[in-house]
Amino acid sequence: MKARNYKNELAEAVAYFWKKRTVQSEKQGEASGTKDAGNRSSVTGGAQLxxxxxxFAKIARDSGLTDSEIHMKETTLPGYYRPTKEWDLVLYADGxxxxSVEFKSHIGPSFGNNFNNRVEEALGSATDLRTAYREGAMKQSIKPWxxxxxxxxxxxxxxxxxKVREPYFPVLPDFKEASYQRRYVEFCRRxxxxxxxxxxxxxxxxxxxGRSGDFTEPSTGLDFIQFSASFIGAITAFIQNRDMRR
Known part of the structure; x- marks a missing residue:
C-alpha cells in the first residue's frame, strides 16, 4: 500500500496558522482598543501552531500509536541543565x-529581533534533552527521536x-550577505x-x-516528506522493538 504524504493536511495546517494569527490579532485589538506593537499579539496568542x-499526532496515530501514547499536553520532560522543559509533542509509551518535537514560527516584519533567540532556543532544548538522556534521566531501549x-x-x-558586522574575524561564508531565509536554511541543516x-x-x-494553504520548501533536505518519513521511521522502529520484547 502506498504511503500517505499528508500534503493536503499540511496545507490545511498552514491555512489554520494564518487564519488563527489573524483572529488573535483582531481579538487583541478589540479587547484593548490598541494593537500590540509589531506582531506581539500574534506571537503571544499561542495556538497558531x-x-x-x-x-503529527495524526501521523503518529496512523503509524500505530494509540491516543494514550500521543501527548500534546502534559509534555514536560526532564533536562540536564535545568529541571524540566515543555515540548510541543511527545510520544511516550511503556515507560x-x-x-519529542518542537514547533516554531517566525513572522516579520522585524526578523532580526528574534532569529538569534530561535537559534539559542533550539540549541538549548536539544542539548538539554540529549544530555539528560545520556545521563539516564529517561530509561530507554531506543534513543528518542x-x-x-x-x-x-x-x-x-x-x-x-x-549585512553582518565582522569587527574581529570574518563570518563563515554561508552566512555572508545571507538573507534570513538563507540563514534559516543553514541553521536547520546544521x-x-x-x-x-x-x-x-x-x-x-x-x-x-498562506490563508489558502500555500507554502514553499526551500531545501530538499528540510522538506516535509523527509521529516515525516523520519518521524514515522522512529515510531515503526519503536513498535517493532516493543513487539520483539514481548
Missing part, C-alpha cells in the same frame, strides 16, 4: 520516550540579504548535520497566500 502539532519544525514568513524582509536533531523541517509561507 496547533494545526501542525495535531497533524519509553519515543519522540527529536524533530525541529519551523515556519518562516515569506516576506521581502526575510528574503533580502543582510541542526541535523551536527546530530542535535534527528530531522528538521523548514517551510516558507506568505501571509497573503
Amino acid at each position: 496547533d494545526g501542525f502539532i495535531e497533524l 519509553d520516550l519515543i519522540a 527529536m524533530g525541529y519544525f519551523m515556519l518562516l514568513e515569506d516576506h521581502p524582509k526575510s528574503a533580502t540579504p543582510v 541542526l541535523v548535520l551536527e546530530g542535535l536533531y534527528d530531522s528538521a523541517c523548514l517551510l516558507f509561507s506568505a501571509e497573503s497566500t
